[in-house]
Amino acid sequence: xxxxxxxxxxxxxxxxxxxxxxxxxxxxxxxxxxxxxxxxxxxxxxxxxxxxxxxxxxxxxxxxxxxxxxxxxxxxxxxxxxxxxxxxxxxxxxxxxxxxxxxxxxxxxxxxxxxxxxxxxxxxxxxxxxxxxxxxxxxxxxxxxxxxxxxxxxxxxxxxxxxxxxxxxxxxxxxxxxxxxxxxxxxxxxxxxxxxxxxxxxxxxxxxxxxxxxxxxxxxxxxxxxxxxxxxxxx
Numbered sequence: 459x460x461x462x463x464x465x466x467x468x469x470x471x472x473x474x475x476x477x478x479x480x481x482x483x484x485x486x487x488x489x490x491x492x493x494x495x496x497x498x499x500x501x502x503x504x505x506x507x508x509x510x511x512x513x514x515x516x517x518x519x520x521x522x523x524x525x526x527x528x529x530x531x532x533x534x535x536x537x538x539x540x541x542x543x544x545x546x547x548x549x550x551x552x553x554x555x556x557x558x559x560x561x562x563x564x565x566x567x568x569x570x571x572x573x574x575x576x577x578x579x580x581x582x583x584x585x586x587x588x589x590x591x592x593x594x595x596x597x598x599x600x601x602x603x604x605x606x607x608x609x610x611x612x613x614x615x616x617x618x619x620x621x622x623x624x625x626x627x628x629x630x631x632x633x634x635x636x637x638x639x640x641x642x643x644x645x646x647x648x649x650x651x652x653x654x655x656x657x658x659x660x661x662x663x664x665x666x667x668x669x670x671x672x673x674x675x676x677x678x679x680x681x682x683x684x685x686x687x688x689x690x691x692x693x
Contacts, residue, residue, distance in 0.1 A: 459569060460485070461608060461657040463585055464578035465615045465649040467546055475515040475578075478654060481665055482576060483519035485656070486541060491574075494539035495523035498555035499547025499580040501597070508545060532559045536568055546579025546615075549592035553584060553600040566606045575608065579615045582649070586612045591637055591646055593630075609657065611691045612637070617648030617671060634673050642675035645691050655688070662688040 462485045469477050486493070493516075497508040509525040516522050523543055529535040536542065542565060544552070556562050562584075569575045577585055583592045584605040591612040618630045628636075634646050649655065653666030664670050669681045672691075682688065 459608065459657055459659070460572065460574040461569070461585060462574075462576045462654060463582040463609075463613060463649075463657075464576070464654040465582065465617070466651040467578045469652055473515075474511055477652060478578070479515055479519050481654060481656075482516075483521070485576065486519075486521050486574065488520070491521045491541050493521065493523045493541035493543045493574075493576075494535055495525050496542070496544045496552075496556070496561075496581075497525050497527065497547075499545055499549065499552035501548050501551055508547075512543070512545060532561060533564055536561055536564045539568065539573060541574040541576070542569065544575070544577040544581030544584060546577075546581055548597055549580040549583045549589050549594045550596045550598050550600050552580045553589050553602075553605055554598050556584065556605075557601050562604070562606055566608065569606070569608055578654075582613050582615050582655075585609055587644075588612065590641075591634070609662075609692070611645040611647060612641075613655070614646055614648050617650050619671075631671075631673075631679070638673050638675040644674075646673040647671075647691065648673065648679075657692075660689065660692065662692055664688060 464478050468474050497505040500508045505525050505527040512523050526532050526535050585608040587607045588603045589605050590603050591614045648671035650668040653668050656663050664684045669683045672680045
């Protein structure tokens, strides 16, 4: 399997998808790829707008995308995809649309068969076994929490250490601790902004200048950098 699971699309003060574009280029290779783009996480803007936004950046690195919404048969589009790209937005809406179109199991089978997969934010969430470590508001019934299950661990994208001033609610770490208390056999990777996980075959590594925070029930959270071994998460 080949996966590139990105925490966030945009760093503060930067253009959309600017910071990970060369990682995406390296991942897809030098030969031009026309990837299938799944824009279902978009809520307040159109799928066409989303597709155009992604395409503008991909053209800079010699690749392109075509939105799945242009196809009369979304299942066939997945089956024939050269690469699959799932954009961020609202995870609940994304999963509902993927489920309504019968794509979740198809994506699992296709990517397990070797088709490259790139996701950011919600697109990284749906590569996990469940959507339940998303940060998003459940604006729609996803008709089930199970997703593509491409990796055996959970990701919390946009992981934050900060506790905003004048905020009396729970921190992100508290919320993840609640999850692992209820799901004691599952690792959760707090994936900070500006970082991504890259799986090539059976080798998983962290890319980016910041560390990832690893959570497991009964263990103290652990900070791992790009120099550390992440393969234990695949077992």
